[in-house]
Amino acid sequence: MGMISKQLSRKPVTEPRARVKTRRMLTGRCQQPGGRVSVTKEFAMSAAMHCATALDELPPPPCARLLGWRILAVKPKEGWIKVGFDARWEFTNPAGYIQGGFLAAMLDDTMGPAVFAMTEGRLYSPTIEMTVSFLNPARPGRLVGEGRVVQLGKSIAFLEGSLTDAAGTLIARATASARLVEAGKALA
Structure with missing residues (x-):
């Protein structure tokens, strides 16, 4: 981190x-x-x-580093996190906008850490299903993701996330279901 x-x-x-x-x-x-x-x-x-949160002890994986992932704010007890990303020029499609797959990856990398922080690092949450709505095109630059744990069950978490640009324009929203796995087993 x-x-x-x-x-x-x-x-x-x-x-x-x-x-x-x-x-x-x-x-x-x-x-x-x-x-x-x-x-x-x-x-x-x-x-x-x-x-500190449990996220402070976990080094960011290569995919998070590629996206310029960084924690801006976190409320572990509420299952809420705010994450910053660097949408690089290399992520653009021929029209000059950030390709949707990168935006989806940013949303995924926003929602999952909300579970990890909320469970104090006990649970890792690989995504099993995610639905993304692309609402506005995104240009290269700083993007901000907000993720929230909607419901934390015994084996599945329900999550939601949003991605905005520097002007506050809503770029994309997502909902996801994630499997809950003991972090000690998943990250070993």
């Missing part, structure tokens, strides 16, 4: 310290092969609380 540096800054606390957890602002900068991305997230935390 690259090197992550964290910078914590205190926010003013208006109630007595003994009764309130310290509010802090977490700012992380993630160095990825595709460049630097800043991530800012505010939440209540104790001084000893750690903000």
